[in-house]
Amino acid sequence: MHGLFRWSSKWWPGVIPLLILCIIAAWTSTPTVEADLAARSNAALKDTVLDKRRIAVDGRDVTFAADAFSEDGRLSAVASVETVPGVRRVNDETRLVPEAKPFVWSAERDVVRVTLSGSSPLPSSKGKLVEAARANLGGVEVVDQMSLARGAPPRFDNVALLLLDQIGKLKDGKITLTDSKVSLAGMARDLGGREAILAALKNLPEGYTVAANDIKAPPYVFQAYKDPVAVTVTLTGYVPDNNVHAALAAAAGRKFFSEKVVDNLKASIGAPQGFANAVVPALGALSRLSTGTLVVSDREVKLSGDAFYDAAANQIRASLGKDFPQVWQYKADISVKPASAPVDATVCQQLLAELLSRGTIRFESGKTDIAPDSAGLLDRLIETAMRCPTSNIEIAGHTDTDGDEAANQALSEKRAQAVTDYLVKAGLPADRFTPVGYGSTQPVAGNETEEGKAQNRRIDFVVK
């Protein structure tokens, strides 16, 4: 042992080459060691979910920066790097992903793209949402502007996927999830899209609520066009169902006595409340026009066209909205058709007879009130009567043979009087018209059949 001390005093000459060796060893091995430690640290973190991971190795010291999604995850990630063999020190620069309060996620759709923004709880859910958006909305560009944050409500992924499904039903709009509250705004792609989205939102997990739903559906449009040249009425657009469709077609058949009804209606859900109650009277108003267009868009009714004479235009304007359900809006843009050239008594009689051969003035059953369906026919009769201002006209009421003869006589007189009153109200001088009741004494068809009886129940205009 004593010898070892003695000899050691002579060991110094080797220290100089040793130092040279050390310098060369440090020079050559440092980059290799650093690269190896970086690779093994990254491998150790392979299965750990982290955001913005950055590993820098300086000598054997690892600087480890990352955003973790929980405190446990953060600590275990640091521990995994610390246990990598060869690592001397770990400079822990990890932190937790910031907590979003409130946690907001949104999906916005415009014509060409869907933008996902706000917060997402994990990189995996972020990826899943982008994937789902691409799959659901084939061909639409998906822009991912989501950042990662803690504090997502429970079952966030399921809810976000459900909401992404709804984005597919929108033409444009935005769905926002704020904590557990869902708000929607925009325009549905199809009629009924709004209802489909509402139905789907019923599947939201417990605890989630719809805070605002401002989804608008495309307007529910019904149109009717009366063409005096082709003598047609064309119905286009939507009706709520087949029953309403049949009812509208029947009403159009009654009101447009001489025109052919071209029915291009399609059934679709999404009709505004009281659709049929508004459309039937509006069709009645259209039937009184010489030419006109009726457009019903959601709860807005627009009627434009030419009435046959001034009083009719005023009546139509005044009565259009009267029978509509509340909150319906209407606009009547009615002008008056230029007066037709005057005709002599013979032509006048021909024109009146022709009109009455195509349609009959109808009354409420057993009463003297003129049915609203006959307003169109009466307008045409009045217009014709105005063309022969010097002729006097007998308004002749007829009935079938059903019932008591005296009652029939009285009814025919009263009905002839009602028509005369109608004409006078329209502005024709009262002294031109003579109401006469003939009861069932002048049948034009046999009273044995229902058809014959119907032909016998009539009002005739006879030019004197």
Add this chain to the structure above:
Amino acid sequence: MANLATFFWGWLLASLLLGLGTGWIAVVHRGPGVSKTLSRWLALLAAGLVAVALARVVPGRFGYWLDLFLIMFALYLCGCAVGSWLRDWVVSRSTPAG
């Protein structure tokens, strides 16, 4: 550290051999030695460096280089001790015979 040795086992071996050589020569070397006082200071310095290395207070590459130097130096000393002891053993065996 053990697996890091794979990167510089050559250098470790070289310092061990350098130590063996120096130790081998030191037994019969006639030149001046290090004085007792200086060797104490040197030992103190070495102990200080070891303490610094163990405490891991030197950061980054300098820390790594310090570790590397100390390991190579330790192996050098081991080599010296073994070399000197071997030479002494050889000398003491050959002297009676000579």
